[in-house]
Amino acid sequence: MIEALKYSIAAILLAFLQAYLIQEINMGVWLKPLPYVYLFFVLNVQSNRFIVLASAFVFGFLIDLLSGSFGMHTGACVSLAFAKDLYDRKALDTDSLLLQGDAYLTPQSKGWPSYLSYVGSLTFVHHVVFFSLDYFKASAWGSILLTSLISTAGTIGLFLLLRASFSTK
C-alpha cells in the first residue's frame, strides 16, 4: 500500500516535471528527452503485470492531459509496459535478482553493460512509439529512428542524473 502511494506520488511529480519543465525546454530538433520512463525501471519485478499495464495507461494519460499531446504518451507508456513485461519474463533473470535482494534491476545487480542495455532498449521502444505517433507518417521513419536514438541517449543521461540525485548511498 505504502509502495503504491510512493509510486503514485513519483508518477505525479514526473508527469508535472515532463509537462511543465522538460517539454518547455527547447533542446533542438532531434533531442527530446522523456525522463519520466525512469519510473518503469524502479518498478518491482514482482508487480502484477495487469496492474502495471493499467497504471502505465493512466500515467501516460495524465502526462497527455498535462502536456496536450493527446494519446502519444499513453501509447508509448502502454508499449513500454508491454515490452518491459516481455523483457522481464524472457530475458531478465528475475529469480537471481530476487535472490540478491533486489526488487528491480540496478547497475550493481548485473553490471553496467547489462543495466544500460536493459534500460536503453526499453527506452528506445518507448521513444520509437512516441515519435511514430508524433510524426504519424510512414515516410518519416528515418527522422523517427534518429530522434528516438538521440532522445534515448538524452533520456538515459537525464534519468541517471535523477537516479543519482534520489540515491541514498
Add this chain to the structure above:
Amino acid sequence: MRILFRWIRKQSYLLLTILLLGFSVNQVMRFHLYQHSFYVQSSLGLYRQMDEWKSNSDYYFGLRAENEQLARENLRLRNLLEQFGASPDSTFLQSHYDSAHHKALNYRYRQAKVIRSNTRLRNNILIIDKGQNDGIRPNMGVIAPNGIVGIVIETSAHYSLVMSVLNSKFELTPYFKEVQLQQGVLAWPGGDPSRVRVMEVNKAERIRKGMHVQTSYYSTLFPPGLPIGRVSQIRESADNTYVELDVALGVDFERLRYVSIVENLMEKEETQLMQAHQEMQNHD
C-alpha cells in the same frame, strides 16, 4: 465457444495491451486530424477542460503578474507625462496649443481591471473593479494603451459601469492626425466590434485610408491625441455632401483586461465657464 474463451483468457494481457494502444492511437488520430474542429465544437470535453485549466493557471501564474506590471508601468508613465505637461502625441500639442495652455492637459490616471465586458449587444457595457472609494465618478473617460474604451456612467463603492465605445449612445468628435482636422461624429453602427463609423466629414477634406484617428481637444473626458484607430474605408454619404468613414479600432474589446480611468483635473473649471456662458446667454 469454450475454446474461444480460453484463448481470450490466455491472451488477455496482449488483448488489453492492444485495446489500450488502440485507444491511444485513436486519440492521436482524432486530435491530429480534427483538433481544430474539436476545440471549436466541444465545450464539455475533458481535454478541453484540462486545456482551460492549464491556460487559466498559466494566466494566473504568469501573464496576470506581467499584465499588472505593464499596466502599472503604463500608469506611472502617463502620470509622469502629465506632470511634465506633455501629451502622448507631441505633434498634436505643437499644432494646437501653445505652452501657456499646457495646464489644460492636466489629467490623472487610475488603473482598473475589467471584470465583465460584452461586445455582442447593441449597447455594450463594461464593469471595472474601481468605484467611488477609488475616486471614480461618472463622466470620466476610460482608456487602454491602444485607444479609448468608453465613459464611466455609474459607480458604486467598489465598481463602475462603463459605457463602451461599442454602444449606440456613444458619440465623439474625432481628430484626423495627418490632416489636422477635427470634424464629424464617431459612433458605433453595431455589428463588427472592431470597427466604428465616422459620419458628417466634409467631402472636400483629404481623408485617406490608413490615417490615424485620435481624440480631439473638444473632449473634456479624454486627453487630446489619444489613439482611437485608423481609417479603413471611405464612402460617400447618400446626399453626396459628406463622406462616411469606417475606422478600425485600436482596442481589441474581446481581449480587454486592464484599463486606465482618466480624471480631468480641470473639469470643474471648464464646467463653471460653460455654466457662466449659458447664464449670460439666458440673460440676453
